[in-house]
Amino acid sequence: MKLNFIIQNLKVLLFGMLMAFFTLQSKAWGTNNHALEDIHQQVYFYLKQNLDQQIIDPLINVRPLSAHVSLAQCQSKLQLSQRATQTLAGRQTVLVECMDPAWRVFVTAEIDGKISAVVARQGILRQAIINPSDVELRAVPINEVRRGWLESVENVVHARAKRAIRPNTVINLTMLDPPYWVIDKQEVTIITQVSGLEIRTTGIALSNAMQHEQVEVRNKNSNIVITGIVIAPNTVSVP
Structure with missing residues (x-):
């Protein structure tokens, strides 16, 4: 009888310990989920704020961190910084840091949208002087724009086409020669x-x-x- 009593008490004690463990784990998981959601939201708004002045209607898809990542709820303001990049769109990486308790994690996002760019309204011949009627400013998908694109029509007008430019082509610096200061017959x-x-x-x-x-x-x-x-x-x- 005494042995059965001891075994029964051990079972009760073990059950209590297991319940306490799962309760603590549940709280820890809940804190971790909350931390991951907070990181996801802050990265989204951080990127949106940086891109609103450069991209028209930016589309930002922040990749969620793995549920296996264990992060304690940050007691200080999260510090976000972006790795240097030469492109506005595509994959971007944001460093998220917490000071209390100390941890850091990298979050990636895919960015798409449109930007303002000077586009040829009609075909432009090689060495032709570009007139205001030849070009216009349009919202163009980012994946159609190359480095060196121009956002001001004034920077294109009166320049010379280094090569023939097809209609609806986004104009960049490599397509242009310096403008003539003196024009034939003028x-x-x-x-x-x-x-x-x-x-x-x-x-x-x-x-x-x-x-x-x-x-x-x-x-x-x-x-x-x-x-x-x-x-x-x-x-x-x-x-």
């Missing part, structure tokens, strides 16, 4: 120095020319062809 200002005095007349450029290049111009008053140096847009200096 009017220019001719500046000449005579006895310390600056004399200005008008003329017609006889070819295209860039900054500091030589160009022939025809004086509108005398009809004489002279050679000068391009010193400013539509301005030629004649020694």
